[in-house]
Amino acid sequence: MSPVPIQVGRRRIIPLVEAVGPALPAKATYPHLAPDLLAALLSAAGPTYTDPSGTFLRMASQGFAILGADRVILVDTCLGGPKPARPHPRRGLDSRWLSALERAGIAPADVDTVINTHLHHDHIGWNTTLTDGHLRPTFPNAQYLITRPELDHATATTPSVPVADSVLPVQAAGQLLPCPPDHDLDGEVRLVPAPGHTPGHVLVEVASQGRRALLAGDLIHHPLQLRHPDISTALCIDPVQAAANRRAVLDRYADTDTLLLPSHLPLGGFLRRDGDGYRLAPATHLRPESPPAVGQVGRHAAYGSR
Secondary structure (H helix, E strand, O other), X not given: OOOOOEEEOOEEEEEEEEEEEEEEEHHHHOOXXXXXXXXXXXXXXXXXXXXXXXXXXXXXXXXXXXXXXXXXXXXXXXXXXOEOOEOOOOOOOOOOHHHHHHHOOOOHHHOOEEEOOOOOHHHOHHHEEEEOOXXXXXXXXXXXXXXXXXXXXXXXXXXXXHHHHHOHHHHHOOOEEEEOOOOEOOOOEEEEEOOOOOOOOEEEEEEEOOEEEEEXXXXXXXXXXXXXXXXXXXXXXXXXXXXXXXXXXHHHHOXXXXXXXXXXXXXXXXEEEEOOEEEEEEOHHHOOOOOOEOOOOOHHHHHOOO
């Protein structure tokens, strides 16, 4: 089954789902929440976003393609395939993400731009592919965009294993372009700064012919952060900054018929204010195909080191 495109003016957004299933342990992701409060927030969001035991967040691993205007842009490349130092980027997962790309009618050579919203390993994995014993850019004709603050932070000390195997080979090939966090690609696709989760974390806005969608990266990991935007995860390098930017972004886009598509929510929707928080109004055309399930894994297995 082919991924279902979402029309945004003259641009098309295609969700490229790698997997959906139980992933991060809820208590480790939100360790500062009292157990009773966490359980209530998880229950309120419903089974789409939490496994039946209430132990794990039910999450998607997905990227997006943006087509139209003679462009093929990818936003985030998920967990990836085998690498020399990471033969199994995620326990129990045989990534078929490139097959999702193929079903969308996109060949690696077609891609002209890859945007990494940030450099956590579940957003950069298919940046490179192990070919003939060497790590090479998966998209040979693409310019890879990473914000300068993100790249500087990731390489200020010894790079993490995911950065070493999924970013440095792209840089060595001359395909990496450090860019400002508010970089405008072509007048309809632009980066929106949202630091805090990481120093150079960005969102991607697609606005065309009066329609708009926001590819929201790791702005939220679970709908409880829509209801309570001040709640950040243990994965945020600066939880206070992350919360402030989350609130600002949600306030800016709420009630504007902006389609919100966070990386880790199995379903996106239209952002609406709801009391002191926000919610996603369903968009029925966003029902995804059934991707492979993600095995239950612990926090460090799921996200590794930064």
